[in-house]
Amino acid sequence: MSEWWTYTLADIKSFTLATYYRLFELHNRAIWPAQVVAVALGLAIFALLRRPDVRRGRIIAAILAACWLFVAVAFHAHRYATLTWSARYYAWAFGAEAVVLLWSGVVRGRLSFERGAAGLAIYLFALAAHPLIEPLIGRRWQAIEVFGIAPDPTAIATLGLLLLAAGRVRWELAAIPLLWCAISGATLLSMKAPDAGIPLAGGAIVLVLSTSRTLRRRRNVEVSSVKT
Amino acid sequence: MPNGSTLTRRTLISSLAAAGAASVLRPLSPAGGRGPIATRPIPSSGEALPVVGLGSWITFNVGDDGPARDSCAQVMGTFFQEGGRLIDSSPMYGSSQEVIGYGLAKLRHPPQLFAADKVWISSGSRGPEQIEESRRHWSVPRFDLLQVHNLMSWEEHLPTLFAMKKAGRVRYVGVTTSEGRRHPEVEKVMRTQPIDFVQVTYNALDREAEDRILPLARERRIAVICNRPFRQGALIREVAGSPLPGWAAEIDCANWAQVLLKFIVSHPAVTCAIPATSRVDHVRQNVGAAYGRLPDEAMRRRIASHVQTL
Numbered sequence: 006m007s008e009w010w011t012y013t014l015a016d017i018k019s020f021t022l023a024t025y026y027r028l029f030e031l032h033n034r035a036i037w038p039a040q041v042v043a044v045a046l047g048l049a050i051f052a053l054l055r056r057p058d059v060r061r062g063r064i065i066a067a068i069l070a071a072c073w074l075f076v077a078v079a080f081h082a083h084r085y086a087t088l089t090w091s092a093r094y095y096a097w098a099f100g101a102e103a104v105v106l107l108w109s110g111v112v113r114g115r116l117s118f119e120r121g122a123a124g125l126a127i128y129l130f131a132l133a134a135h136p137l138i139e140p141l142i143g144r145r146w147q148a149i150e151v152f153g154i155a156p157d158p159t160a161i162a163t164l165g166l167l168l169l170a171a172g173r174v175r176w177e178l179a180a181i182p183l184l185w186c187a188i189s190g191a192t193l194l195s196m197k198a199p200d201a202g203i204p205l206a207g208g209a210i211v212l213v214l215s216t217s218r219t220l221r222r223r224r225n226v227e228v229s230s231v232k233t
Numbered sequence: 234m235p236n237g238s239t240l241t242r243r244t245l246i247s248s249l250a251a252a253g254a255a256s257v258l259r260p261l262s263p264a265g266g267r268g269p270i271a272t273r274p275i276p277s278s279g280e281a282l283p284v285v286g287l288g289s290w291i292t293f294n295v296g297d298d299g300p301a302r303d304s305c306a307q308v309m310g311t312f313f314q315e316g317g318r319l320i321d322s323s324p325m326y327g328s329s330q331e332v333i334g335y336g337l338a339k340l341r342h343p344p345q346l347f348a349a350d351k352v353w354i355s356s357g358s359r360g361p362e363q364i365e366e367s368r369r370h371w372s373v374p375r376f377d378l379l380q381v382h383n384l385m386s387w388e389e390h391l392p393t394l395f396a397m398k399k400a401g402r403v404r405y406v407g408v409t410t411s412e413g414r415r416h417p418e419v420e421k422v423m424r425t426q427p428i429d430f431v432q433v434t435y436n437a438l439d440r441e442a443e444d445r446i447l448p449l450a451r452e453r454r455i456a457v458i459c460n461r462p463f464r465q466g467a468l469i470r471e472v473a474g475s476p477l478p479g480w481a482a483e484i485d486c487a488n489w490a491q492v493l494l495k496f497i498v499s500h501p502a503v504t505c506a507i508p509a510t511s512r513v514d515h516v517r518q519n520v521g522a523a524y525g526r527l528p529d530e531a532m533r534r535r536i537a538s539h540v541q542t543l
Binding site: 087088 | 290294296326465
């Protein structure tokens with residue numbers, strides 16, 4: 006892209022906000038009643054988080070991978086691609102996230118969870134509050150975005166769960182959801198959407214918390230190595 | 234799609250068919266008592282083109298939403314009914330080409346259509362494939378005008394487009410840019426390549442094209458299409474709160490859209506402006522700018538300075 010510095014957010018806009026919201030309405034109508042299944046899976050994850058179980062890491066990773074794959078195919082490749090050529094790349098990215106979740110969480114079993122208020126709050130926001138906020142800002146309820154069905158709540162919920170992951174910050178799993186929050190926020194901002202702040206704030210909060218956790222762990226490692 | 238240089242039998246039949254269709258759709262003729270629609274000749278052929286066309290960026294990108302597609306078809310129907318001809322699109326505009334194809338089929342392919350599209354791909358060898366895909370989306374036998382979008386790989390695409398023109402598979406060739414970008418390169422193409430059209434951004438606030446592009450277009454006898462006449466609607470929103478000045482009536486303008494469009498199309502080098510809209514009332518207003526008196530130089534200065542103060 007030549008003279009890239011002359012491009013603004015308005016230049017990435019290629020459809021209207023009404024068309025974008027309508028896309029979710031058509032998506033929700035086409036896949037009904039998959040929303041019920043997705044919310045049930047979201048509640049199952051919540052229940053698993055509250056119950057110590059050696060298999061819960063694998064089960065949660067499998068559910069998340071299924072959700073990312075579903076969004077990749079049903080939303081990005083099938084639906085969003087009718088509006089923008091970039092959706093086919095989003096579909097590949099969401100598919101890649103599903104593969105990484107399957108590999109790391111299911112095959113290798115490297116995803117275990119611990120308690121944490123911030124991660125749980127972000128997860129519950131994505132699962133329960135995100136779809137309820139949208140009608141309050143003027144969006145038709147038929148056009149709401151549901152976890153496991155639409156990209157934003159799926160990405161935000163995944164980031165919340167990754168904050169609950171034990172051990173180091175799982176940047177390899179968080180990279181694509183963080184990137185998506187930035188892309189989605191920029192897309193919504195370009196159309197002056199009132200809900201642009203949701204993915205942007207969700208991504209920013211998780212980025213700040215994850216970075217500070219990484220720095221804290223690094224400091225602890227340095228202190229313990231000095232002591233020994 | 235009439236042959237440009239002379240009034241052929243096909244042109245006459247097309248025009249009569251268009252007039253007939255319009256009279257069926259609406260009791261009044263396209264002129265509706267407003268006199269003939271203002272046209273400008275394409276310098277390379279002399280073919281007359283109405284000074285207001287129809288863009289499709291953003292507004293026609295509605296995907297496979299049935300009611301929204303019907304609404305776009307209605308906009309197109311009104312555009313033709315009011316006397317418009319040129320519709321412009323690009324493979325970059327998402328589903329816009331398919332939506333135009335849907336609208337044209339629904340309107341039974343109005344013969345007055347002047348189909349303008351673009352090639353937008355970095356690989357020169359894949360240009361013909363993309364053009365063919367675009368043609369299928371529009372469902373037209375051939376495009377009237379093919380432009381290299383944003384000058385992307387123009388060195389590779391232009392020879393293809395000139396070869397297509399020679400073979401009768403397109404009637405005119407052009408290049409496009411927007412928002413004042415790459416004007417030196419546009420100039421270079423205008424000076425060195427036998428193009429028929431150039432498309433640039435030009436409106437009452439974005440007037441860089443006046444410095445070199447528009448004078449060069451006159452000198453080189455190149456038709457000029459002006460994109461972003463309302464800055465993606467922002468300009469209309471800016472002026473909407475202000476009352477229409479009394480002098481607007483002197484140039485037969487009933488609304489701000491017509492004032493802004495008449496400023497553009499009254500420049501002697503401009504062939505047409507291509508406002509995009511998804512609303513029937515707006516397309517009617519826009520094409521309305523192609524009727525009645527056009528501003529003279531003094532009035533053009535007045536419009537520009539007035540818009541700048543708002």
